[in-house]
Amino acid sequence: MRGSASGLSLALAGLALVTLPWWSGDLYQLHLVSLIGAYWVLVAGLNLVVGFAGQLSIGHVGLLAVGAYGFAVLAGTLGLDPLLVLPLCGALGGAAGLLLGLPSLRLPGFYFAMATMAFALIVTELSLAWGGLTGGGTGLSVPGFPAPFHTPWGQYWLILAIGAAVTAMTWGIARRMWGRALIAVRDSEVAAASVGINVFRVKLTVFVFSGVTAGLGGALFAALQTYITPDTFVFEIGLFFFVCIIIGGRGSILGPLIGTAVLTALPELVAPLAKLGTFFYGLTLLIVVLLVPEGIGRLVEVLAARLRAEPHRSHEVRPDLARLRRALTSQAGASPPVGEPPPVGETRPPEAPALAREALP
Amino acid sequence: MLAVIVSGLAIGAVYAATALAYNVMYSTSKVLSVTTGHLCMLGGVFGAWFIAGLGLPVPAGLVGAVLVGALFGGFTEIVGVRRVLARSDEHLWLLSTLALATMLQQAVGLWWGTEPKPFPRLIPQDFSSGLLDQKYWLPILTVLVMTAGLEAFYRLTLWGKLFQATSEDAFAARARGIPTDRVRLASYLLAGALGGLAGFAAGQLTFAFFALGLTLTLNGFIALAVGGLGSNLGALLGGAGLGLLSAFATYWFGGEYQQTIAVGLLMLVLLVRPEGLLGARRVRPV
Numbered sequence: 017m018r019g020s021a022s023g024l025s026l027a028l029a030g031l032a033l034v035t036l037p038w039w040s041g042d043l044y045q046l047h048l049v050s051l052i053g054a055y056w057v058l059v060a061g062l063n064l065v066v067g068f069a070g071q072l073s074i075g076h077v078g079l080l081a082v083g084a085y086g087f088a089v090l091a092g093t094l095g096l097d098p099l100l101v102l103p104l105c106g107a108l109g110g111a112a113g114l115l116l117g118l119p120s121l122r123l124p125g126f127y128f129a130m131a132t133m134a135f136a137l138i139v140t141e142l143s144l145a146w147g148g149l150t151g152g153g154t155g156l157s158v159p160g161f162p163a164p165f166h167t168p169w170g171q172y173w174l175i176l177a178i179g180a181a182v183t184a185m186t187w188g189i190a191r192r193m194w195g196r197a198l199i200a201v202r203d204s205e206v207a208a209a210s211v212g213i214n215v216f217r218v219k220l221t222v223f224v225f226s227g228v229t230a231g232l233g234g235a236l237f238a239a240l241q242t243y244i245t246p247d248t249f250v251f252e253i254g255l256f257f258f259v260c261i262i263i264g265g266r267g268s269i270l271g272p273l274i275g276t277a278v279l280t281a282l283p284e285l286v287a288p289l290a291k292l293g294t295f296f297y298g299l300t301l302l303i304v305v306l307l308v309p310e311g312i313g314r315l316v317e318v319l320a321a322r323l324r325a326e327p328h329r330s331h332e333v334r335p336d337l338a339r340l341r342r343a344l345t346s347q348a349g350a351s352p353p354v355g356e357p358p359p360v361g362e363t364r365p366p367e368a369p370a371l372a373r374e375a376l377p
Numbered sequence: 378m379l380a381v382i383v384s385g386l387a388i389g390a391v392y393a394a395t396a397l398a399y400n401v402m403y404s405t406s407k408v409l410s411v412t413t414g415h416l417c418m419l420g421g422v423f424g425a426w427f428i429a430g431l432g433l434p435v436p437a438g439l440v441g442a443v444l445v446g447a448l449f450g451g452f453t454e455i456v457g458v459r460r461v462l463a464r465s466d467e468h469l470w471l472l473s474t475l476a477l478a479t480m481l482q483q484a485v486g487l488w489w490g491t492e493p494k495p496f497p498r499l500i501p502q503d504f505s506s507g508l509l510d511q512k513y514w515l516p517i518l519t520v521l522v523m524t525a526g527l528e529a530f531y532r533l534t535l536w537g538k539l540f541q542a543t544s545e546d547a548f549a550a551r552a553r554g555i556p557t558d559r560v561r562l563a564s565y566l567l568a569g570a571l572g573g574l575a576g577f578a579a580g581q582l583t584f585a586f587f588a589l590g591l592t593l594t595l596n597g598f599i600a601l602a603v604g605g606l607g608s609n610l611g612a613l614l615g616g617a618g619l620g621l622l623s624a625f626a627t628y629w630f631g632g633e634y635q636q637t638i639a640v641g642l643l644m645l646v647l648l649v650r651p652e653g654l655l656g657a658r659r660v661r662p663v
Contacts, residue, residue: 072468074475119644125468126409127647130598134640137595145633251591255479262472295487298479305472306460 033176037169046168047240052280053175054236059257059276060182060269061229064222066258067266068195070202071219072125075132077254078139079227082112083234084244088156089149098161102235109231110224117223121216136254143246155245158238175236182229187269189222198222199267252294259297263304265311274313381628382621383508387582389620390516391417394575395597396604396612397523398568402450404544404607405557405564406462411474412453414593415481416446416569418586420576421496422489425585428497435499442577443570450569453477454562478590486587496580512581519578520616523571524609540564544607595636596623599643605656614654618642 033049040046058080065071086108090101120131143150150156160166165174189195197218200208209215238244260279264271279297283289289296308315399413423445427438457473502511531537542550543560551557576583583589596619604615619639626638646653 070468072471119648123647126471126598127602129471130595131640131643133591134595134636134643137592137636138640141633141636145631252479255475292483292487295480295483298476298483302457302473302476302480305469305476306456309464309469 030180034173037172043168046172048281048284050168050172050175050240051237052277053172053179054233054240055257055260055280056179056233056273056276057175057182057236058226058230058233059260059272060179060186061226061233062257063261063269063272064186064189064195064198065219065226066261067264067268067272068190068198068202069219069222070198070266071121071223072129072258073132073223073226074129074258075134075136075251075254076226076230076257077249077251078116078132078136079109079112079230080234080237080253081136081139081143081246081249083109083231084158084238084241084249085143085150085156085234086231087235087238088158088244092156092159093149098159098239099165102232105231105235106228107231109234110228113224113227113230114220117220117227121219121223133251133254136249136251140246140249140251143249150246153246155243155248157243158241160239160242171239175240178232178236182232183269183273189225190269194218194222202266252297255294256297259301263300263312265313268311268313271311271313275311380508381624383513385621385624386617387513387516387579387620388623389600389617390520391575391579391583391593391616392596392600392619393613393616394516394520394523394571394579395593396601396616397520397527397609398572398575399597399601400607400609400612401527401564401568401571405540405547405561406454406458408458408462408470408474409598410453410458411471411478411594412449412457412481412590413568413572414595414597415478415590416450416572417576417579417583417593418482418485418588418590419449420446420573420578421580421583421589422485422576422585422587423573424577424580425494425496426489429495435497439574439577443573446571446573446576447566447569449481450565450567450572451562453569454565458561458565459558478594482587482590489585489587491587493584493586496583496585498581512579516575516579516582519575520613523575524613527571527609536560536563596639599639602643602653603646605653607657608653608655611653611655 036049037046040049058076062073062076065073083105086105087098087101090096090104091098096104116132116135120128120135123131144152146152161171161174165171190198197208197213200211200213201215201218205215241248256279257276260275261272263279264273264275279300283293283296304312395414395417398416399409402408402410402413420442424438424442427433427441428435433441453474457477458470461469461473498511499515500511504510529537531541539550539555539560540563542553542555543557547557550560576589597616600615600619601612602615603618604611604613619642622642623635623639626635630638
């Protein structure tokens, strides 16, 4: 019942997303949704690291930059086919993730967060230093995609397809043994290791996967922006990805998706927030951490469960003493009365079993 | 060459001061606050504002900068740490202090401007004194005094002993009647004051710059991890080493690779000696 309802809403949402170019108001909205999609490709992978495995990576913007510069250099400077470069960027991001994860995933929480933050700063530094490759401070222009995907609509559909594929993959990982292992690592590494989970390998695998999605997301992001400079990849964007996941709720997939969409769209749609953008993210993070550490997704779940009619009512069994006495007295004299309709209570189930149980001794 | 060493030691002193502030907060709460570097940033920005902006005399500016740092330190404890420590989730404090640090940096950026602004002269001195300029020896002297003062405070005063007892075992300290919550708040106030003082003293070196906090949070942490978590002398050594390394890296390779080399040092030390140079060996909790 519930499954088919959620399946239906999922299909409706999918249909709405696929047909978006026909009913959305203007190109700007389409660009915004494409941007959300590109961010989501990264956040979906990061969600496994932060939300499931509990590793607080605040510097994923470094991996985004690796993917974006990889795309710009391979497709722009070297002139390869952008559709071929896309998987290459994923591989590049995965390699960078492996490079970062190998030393840093051995470190405990705060050390790991600092290492990822340092990685983001290093990538910015290197993109400035290697001027010959990255254009230095002036940046690089990024080519678009070839024929079927060269229009804003085509680009949107490409991003949508990749986003859907990545979502399906994370969904598959999260629901099966892998996801359970990740949650076990998040909740207690010692307990996870004691039931035979290779903690480091699980963390490294999922981190490399997040690197691949970050590389892909970076390539899509660069193609959307059409021009990238080191200033595009400020540390605050990494913070933004991180906030999306924490706000959406750890250990959920839908929550971070909604978080990404809302947090990307809100500063664009509400003008005063644009100036305060990062301050607003920080404030949101603080409020969520202090008031609902499980994330807003969890809060919505709890509220929905409270509002929805309870599927299971408590079957409280109260002995109807008057009737019982009558039954006992009639049993003493003659056979028990048959066919007496049970009184209809509001929450009470049919009372015959209760009567029988009470009458038995 | 001497110029490289002196400037490296000076910037290393700022890193060491940040590491000291980390230590003070870590000792009582076992929290590594992301706001640590921002305390120094506050000292620099508010020092410049009090003296150059409002025209206050230098001692008043110093007191003001230290007060602002201490206030923000206390604010961090009350808003970001106290409530979160009550919960058992291990890393929530990282998120809350990160949120506070982000908000502070953005707020200062909006109010003060995103350009580094010059810090006024504190002591009348000729600009031509080269390596003996106050912008080099002032932070070095300050951090030496701070370290000595902290050690004296820990060893000689009753409050220092309360800090140490809380640091050793907070539950046992509580059982002996030490108000650990108040000790923690005091430690955050103290760390804020130290950060503000360091930022004020180093203002002429770092300029009054809103984004300084994040860099200092990272580099101070590297100095701390290299020197050993919990050790004040280690913080001093780690800061000096990191500052010298950065200065020589800039001298030989140019300024582009500073961060890369600093993180390389961190990784190297963590791989070879995970507890740092002077840190106590940590026992893995099971």
